[in-house]
Amino acid sequence: MKTTAIAACGLLLVLLQTVVVPALGRAGGFYDLLLPWVIHLGLFRPLRQGLPGVLFVGLLLDHLSGAPFGVFLTVYLWSFLGVRLLRRVLRAETPGVAAVLLPGAVLFENLFFLLVMELAGEARPLARDFLREAGAQLGWALLTGLPLAALMVGLERGFSGRRRRGPAAEGVP
Amino acid sequence: MFSRRMILAFGGIVFLAVNLLLIAAATRRSVSTSPLGVFLEIAAPFQALATRAIGTLRELREDYLGAVAAVRENRELRRRLEELEQIEAGRREIEIENRRLKELLGFKATLPGEAVAARIIAADPAAWFKTVILDKGEEDGVRKGLPAVTARGAVGQILDASPRRSRLLLLIDYNSAADALVQRSRARGVLKGTSGAECLLDYLQHADDVQVGDAVITSGFDGVYPKGLLLGTVSAVDFQGTDVFKEVRVRPAVDFDKLEEVLVIVEPRPKAALPSPARR
Numbered sequence: 001m002k003t004t005a006i007a008a009c010g011l012l013l014v015l016l017q018t019v020v021v022p023a024l025g026r027a028g029g030f031y032d033l034l035l036p037w038v039i040h041l042g043l044f045r046p047l048r049q050g051l052p053g054v055l056f057v058g059l060l061l062d063h064l065s066g067a068p069f070g071v072f073l074t075v076y077l078w079s080f081l082g083v084r085l086l087r088r089v090l091r092a093e094t095p096g097v098a099a100v101l102l103p104g105a106v107l108f109e110n111l112f113f114l115l116v117m118e119l120a121g122e123a124r125p126l127a128r129d130f131l132r133e134a135g136a137q138l139g140w141a142l143l144t145g146l147p148l149a150a151l152m153v154g155l156e157r158g159f160s161g162r163r164r165r166g167p168a169a170e171g172v173p
Numbered sequence: 174m175f176s177r178r179m180i181l182a183f184g185g186i187v188f189l190a191v192n193l194l195l196i197a198a199a200t201r202r203s204v205s206t207s208p209l210g211v212f213l214e215i216a217a218p219f220q221a222l223a224t225r226a227i228g229t230l231r232e233l234r235e236d237y238l239g240a241v242a243a244v245r246e247n248r249e250l251r252r253r254l255e256e257l258e259q260i261e262a263g264r265r266e267i268e269i270e271n272r273r274l275k276e277l278l279g280f281k282a283t284l285p286g287e288a289v290a291a292r293i294i295a296a297d298p299a300a301w302f303k304t305v306i307l308d309k310g311e312e313d314g315v316r317k318g319l320p321a322v323t324a325r326g327a328v329g330q331i332l333d334a335s336p337r338r339s340r341l342l343l344l345i346d347y348n349s350a351a352d353a354l355v356q357r358s359r360a361r362g363v364l365k366g367t368s369g370a371e372c373l374l375d376y377l378q379h380a381d382d383v384q385v386g387d388a389v390i391t392s393g394f395d396g397v398y399p400k401g402l403l404l405g406t407v408s409a410v411d412f413q414g415t416d417v418f419k420e421v422r423v424r425p426a427v428d429f430d431k432l433e434e435v436l437v438i439v440e441p442r443p444k445a446a447l448p449s450p451a452r453r
Contacts (some may be wrong), residue, residue, distance in 0.1 A: 014298065017298050018295040018296055018297070018298050018306075019294070019295050019296075021296075022295070022296035029300070030300075032298065032299065034298075061298045061299075064295070064297070064298055064306070065297050065298050065299055065302050065304065066297050066302040066303065066304030066332060066340065066342055066346060066348070067297075067299055067301070067302040071299075072298070072299070110301075113299060113301040113302075114301075117301065117347050117368065120347070120348065126367055126369050126371070129367065129368070129369030129370065129371075130369075133300055133301070133369075137300070
């Protein structure tokens with residue numbers, strides 16, 4: 001998958017997260033849709049393709065969000081590097097591994113956001129609000145992690161396969 | 174003695190006479206007593222059966238054709254119904270939007286300054302940061318720091334603006350703060366967002382009178398929001414004897430999950446009093 005295609009997929013997920021998910025009334029309670037994408041890039045794509053993709057979506061979200069600049073970039077970069085490190089240790093690159101890593105990444109992101117809000121020194125979320133939100137996100141991550149990871153792998157394989165078969169099938173030299 | 178021709182002629186005459194006599198006799202009887210009637214009686218049940226069978230077949234054919242036509246008609250009616258349901262849903266949506274915009278327009282007239290109506294086009298990607306993107310920007314007069322409101326109350330303030338878009342920091346974001354008054358007792362505090370469902374009314378001292386159900390309004394002293402905008406209602410008051418300030422939770426007046434349009438006050442006059450929210 002080329003870097004441009006990775007960027008396009010990231011952009012699509014950003015649109016889903018900022019426009020479609022809130023329109024469905026699930027703005028709160030659903031986890032960051034870019035996290036499974038970052039895990040996917042970390043597990044299944046080479047560093048030279050995955051890293052620009054992660055930097056692209058991180059910068060994009062930092063510009064779109066009201067969060068302090070660099071928060072998303074930091075979360076995605078550390079998640080990506082963590083997944084790369086675990087890939088070396090686990091030596092297993094399957095959707096199942098991605099599904100197991102997702103709740104961890106969701107928890108990491110929520111705790112990091114909480115830390116940022118604490119450091120900002122203004123009012124912080126009430127404990128019950130935090131537990132409810134983080135709990136709901138973890139629940140969704142556990143529930144949808146595997147199908148989503150399998151879907152991403154399947155779509156990428158389908159896309160790559162068609163690209164490889166395409167010119168030959170059409171008789172292009 | 175008699176020639177063959179004579180015998181044939183005589184025979185012919187006799188046959189004709191007998192024939193005429195038989196016809197004459199038959200015309201005088203109303204009902205045939207021909208032995209053919211027996212055959213009719215024998216054939217009749219079969220004929221009736223065959224007729225009934227043909228009738229049944231005809232009915233079946235008509236029923237089948239009718240059923241086919243009914244299925245086609247049913248399919249067409251279902252399609253039409255779906256179309257009408259879609260049209261009805263669209264009409265209902267327009268009606269709701271119309272009501273909402275009328276409400277907003279009516280409220281706009283009560284504002285002390287000029288306001289620009291803006292539509293929310295996207296939400297914050299993170300659940301903990303409560304900002305939204307508006308479809309109006311600097312070209313429409315929207316600038317950083319301007320307040321946004323709806324007929325229900327204050328919504329937030331503009332965080333930054335590009336030529337045609339702007340980002341609105343909602344009142345419930347943990348970075349948000351608004352100078353507030355408890356409408357009944359005039360106790361003054363600062364309403365802070367928590368990025369959750371409720372806000373905190375901070376800096377209310379022991380002596381300050383605040384009760385659950387009290388309306389909290391903007392004071393106008395922060396230089397952002399005009400005075401008198403409804404912020405929310407007190408939902409809980411926690412107070413320990415050793416605390417310096419009371420912990421007051423406020424449920425925002427605006428339902429931020431259902432927010433679709435806002436008015437950005439482009440010429441705010443913070444000191445001017447708005448009609449009381451209680452009277453609106």
